[in-house]
Amino acid sequence: MALDMNGSMSRLPIIDIIIFDCTRLTYIDQNGVETLIDTINTIREYGVHMILASCSQFVYKNLEKNNFFKNFNPRHCYMSVMDAIADLEHNNNDKQ
Numbered sequence: 001m002a003l004d005m006n007g008s009m010s011r012l013p014i015i016d017i018i019i020f021d022c023t024r025l026t027y028i029d030q031n032g033v034e035t036l037i038d039t040i041n042t043i044r045e046y047g048v049h050m051i052l053a054s055c056s057q058f059v060y061k062n063l064e065k066n067n068f069f070k071n072f073n074p075r076h077c078y079m080s081v082m083d084a085i086a087d088l089e090h091n092n093n094d095k096q
Helices: 030-044 057-065 081-095
Strands: 017-021 049-053
């Protein structure tokens, strides 16, 4: 529960998944990969998962080179944000 702008109590939305849009990410080095891994691990502590979308081929190769996919499922890296959303909706409908 949280207070809204009117001072009323309201429920906070439940966040299960964060889509990290990498469209504007043109480069990532080892320090960037380590920071991304730390961020993913931190949000996992709260029961939230992160998926990546729109990684350029160059960024994806640097993620591979820096062992990012050792602890991150490459199937959670989508070609676009819309692909990620469509897959998430499809998987959510399968659970219902």
